[in-house]
Amino acid sequence: MVELVISGNYAQSYAAKLARVQVVSAYPITPQTAIVEKIAEFVASGVLPAEYIKVESEHSALQACISASALGARTYTATSSQGLLLMHELLHWAAGARTPVVMGVVNRAVAPPWSIWTDHTDTIAQRDTGWIQFYGESNQEVLDTTLMAFRLAEHPEVRLPAMVTEDAFYLSHTVEPVDIPSQEEVDAFLPPRERSSTIQVGVGMRLGSFTGPEHYMEFRHKIARAMGRARDVFLEVEDDYARLTGRNHGGLLPTYKVEDADTVLVTMGTATTTARGVVDAMRADGHKVGLAKLRTFRPFPVQELRELATLVDRVGVLDRSFTFGAAGAAFTEVAGALYTAPQRPLLRDFVAGLGGRDITAATVREAFLDLLTRDGPESAWVELKSRTEAS
Amino acid sequence: MTSYEMEEDLPEAPIATTPSDVNHTASWRTFRPVIDLKICTKCNVCWKFCPDDAVAFDGEGYPVIRLDYCKGCAICAEECRPKAITMVKEE
Numbered sequence: 001m002v003e004l005v006i007s008g009n010y011a012q013s014y015a016a017k018l019a020r021v022q023v024v025s026a027y028p029i030t031p032q033t034a035i036v037e038k039i040a041e042f043v044a045s046g047v048l049p050a051e052y053i054k055v056e057s058e059h060s061a062l063q064a065c066i067s068a069s070a071l072g073a074r075t076y077t078a079t080s081s082q083g084l085l086l087m088h089e090l091l092h093w094a095a096g097a098r099t100p101v102v103m104g105v106v107n108r109a110v111a112p113p114w115s116i117w118t119d120h121t122d123t124i125a126q127r128d129t130g131w132i133q134f135y136g137e138s139n140q141e142v143l144d145t146t147l148m149a150f151r152l153a154e155h156p157e158v159r160l161p162a163m164v165t166e167d168a169f170y171l172s173h174t175v176e177p178v179d180i181p182s183q184e185e186v187d188a189f190l191p192p193r194e195r196s197s198t199i200q201v202g203v204g205m206r207l208g209s210f211t212g213p214e215h216y217m218e219f220r221h222k223i224a225r226a227m228g229r230a231r232d233v234f235l236e237v238e239d240d241y242a243r244l245t246g247r248n249h250g251g252l253l254p255t256y257k258v259e260d261a262d263t264v265l266v267t268m269g270t271a272t273t274t275a276r277g278v279v280d281a282m283r284a285d286g287h288k289v290g291l292a293k294l295r296t297f298r299p300f301p302v303q304e305l306r307e308l309a310t311l312v313d314r315v316g317v318l319d320r321s322f323t324f325g326a327a328g329a330a331f332t333e334v335a336g337a338l339y340t341a342p343q344r345p346l347l348r349d350f351v352a353g354l355g356g357r358d359i360t361a362a363t364v365r366e367a368f369l370d371l372l373t374r375d376g377p378e379s380a381w382v383e384l385k386s387r388t389e390a391s
Numbered sequence: 392m393t394s395y396e397m398e399e400d401l402p403e404a405p406i407a408t409t410p411s412d413v414n415h416t417a418s419w420r421t422f423r424p425v426i427d428l429k430i431c432t433k434c435n436v437c438w439k440f441c442p443d444d445a446v447a448f449d450g451e452g453y454p455v456i457r458l459d460y461c462k463g464c465a466i467c468a469e470e471c472r473p474k475a476i477t478m479v480k481e482e
Binding site: 070096097098099159198199203204205206207208209210211215218219221222 | 395397398401403404405406407408409410411414
């Protein structure tokens, strides 16, 4: 183990190298990231003996990974915002073909207006594609989770693609000390991928074959079951990783000071770190508040949320994306998970930090105070600059 | 052909072990291309423009329409330089 001071982007690159990825495919132009640039360096210098396929678009980049993965290769790609949107069709193909591609995604706002700053709209818009989704909070978590993502995605009970996301700039371009596990440790945790049974070399086969109404539904149900199993498999994978490295990032819904809390805010990504500080400050003022972080969005931590709901009276959701015509995406999911729970807390939605606007301690505090004192079904856009709509 | 009853009988990923040309895909054709070999110059333009894979060649290099796959789109007839292809209504 060595400690390096690296960006979230490089944390992804180092994880891919340690995973001994065999095929990497990427489109090198905006909105590409330093993730694949660093991997290209690893390949060019010979420290990573992988096939690096340069293609003409993100759509093709993912297709190359799907094909290689169907043949049994460990594959990786990375993208961001508009590039992820261009991949959308192939995201469905990757899951439908049951290819365990792992992808790093830098969460960036979607144009227009053009933006390079963070929010979660790009990956939230992919929630129905059948990909496992992790949202990172620190560069260390990004590296560790990427390694876990390979194990989880390739697990015979799962075999689904996985994306590990990181907030643009807050992680992608910010350097932090990151423990890099040794190659021996990672090899013990993540052995070479077993030969895929999807496509076999030398046997004539077609992937994604035409299927009529008599079988299509059953193929989709297989994906639903695999995603259901991913939940428990991930907890096992994280336990294994913790035994090896001493690090466990807390499963699907890590919590902070919820045991005696009556009010909890649900967060995603880097806003969680800020919110943790706010929880401490508000507790010093006598408020019994806590946090729960949506580390996975797929599979969604329904069970964990229902358990949390038995402890608290009020749950707020801090959304870094918005589903127009409805509410914040995380809010709708949390509400959906809790509506049928035996005990239903009051729920509020707070939209903040779109397009990279800072979610400061003051932002989180405003959301908490609103949550503590007001009811209301509408999504509150925190710190919105508007003459007609008070936030 | 394998037959499947239940979800558990299906392979994990949707794969086929036969090539896609086992599926004949021309049943909805209204017009069929007919090639006049006296006019054809064997230039291969019909083969090049066919959006399916419905043009093959005989032993002498003349194009042959594979009627199991030709949908009658008439692109070959449109593109044929010496106008050797006529679209004839199916009975």
